[in-house]
Amino acid sequence: MNRESGIDMGRPDWSDKTILVTGGTGSFGRKFTDIVRRTRRPRKIIVFSRDELKQHEMRQTFDGPDMRYFIGDVRDQDRLRRAMRGVDVVVHAAALKQVPACEYNPIEAVLTNVMGGRNVIEAAIDAGVRDVLALSTDKAVSPSNLYGATKLVAEKLFVQANAYAGATPTRFSCVRYGNVVGSRGSVIPLFLEQRKAGKITITDPRMTRFWLTLDEGVAFVTRCIDEMEGGEVFVPKLKATNILDLATAIAPGCKVETVGIRPGEKLHEALLSPEESARTIDAGFSFVIQPAHPWWDSAKWRAFPKVAPGFRYESDSCEPLGMAALAEMAGLHTKAA
Secondary structure (H helix, E strand, O other): OOOOOOOOOOOOOOOOOEEEEEOOOOHHHHHHHHHHHHHOOOOEEEEEEOOHHHHHHHHHHOOOOOEEEEEOOOOOHHHHHHHOOOOOEEEEOOOOOOHHHHHHOHHHHHHHHHHHHHHHHHHHHHHOOOEEEEEEEHHHOOOOOHHHHHHHHHHHHHHHHHHHHOOOOOEEEEEEEOEEOOOOOOHHHHHHHHHHHOEEEEOOOOOEEEEEOHHHHHHHHHHHHHHOOOOOEEEOOOEEEEHHHHHHHHOOOOEEEEOOOOOOOOOOOEEEOHHHHHHEEEOOOOEEEOOOOOOOOOHHHOOOOEOOOOOOEEOOOOOEOOHHHHHHHHHHHHHHO
16 A cells, blocks of 8 residues: 555556547547556557547557557547447547637537537446546636636536436546646647747746646556546646746747737646635545535545645646756657657
8 A cells, every 4th residue: 555645556457448548549548558558458448539540540559459449529429339338448538629729619619528528428328338537627627718618517527427327337537637748739849849940939928837748647547547436536746837937948048939828828727726625635646626416425535634725726836847857848859859
């Protein structure tokens, strides 16, 4: 047992499990597939996504008797039901994530992020899936943009889905984390490209953001699958950085131009709101937001301390990433560029 968390830190065997990942050809899905195949060796991984080209490209790297590729959209509940037959674990990573695109195409964001989440829930219950873990975002906390609002609704749907599941074996939880280093749409690849021209554009020099690597994100998600009882929102303990410091670490000596905050953007992000602190415990490896519902009763988390009343977890007040860590992030992705 781990002394900090009181939870077994061993690596459970997934050799008897079939895993389905929605949005499986994205940055997270590819890294999840890579790591889980090597470390957990599940019986099967099903990649569910709507882009046949990305599936073809992914198959060049990840193929074999343990891999399946399903063309499908989370907006199509019947296709999800077919794909989930015999599945033990679903990781729901499919979403429209770009803030400006969601602002400009709000109905599309709702159809994918909200109605798509509902379809995943209903298909999982119908198929008898055991564990469903949905990926959320810091932008779901006190949302100021449509993307965050849709992810907040999705979180509510997945938590309450445990009541709909009732006596069936299906359980639902969420993971909420910050920006992923080097993922599609991340600012780091943008800075790496811009530095070639000697000028970096930032939205506001005061802006701060939470960061984690893809490897850290996958490790946290797999840990939460092992630990989930159903109903939790798991929040990792992350560090943050000022956007100007990040730009300086990636492109030292380059001119920096401030272009202004985009529609829906915040200066600072939050992973926990003060209102949620009354239901939040510190489980060592993670903060765990417990449901405010009468059906919630998990003996597993009772021994862990609650966070202080009014506790807030925001990117401008948490432990910052040092310049060495920023340089390491930039260096890793320079090599990959």
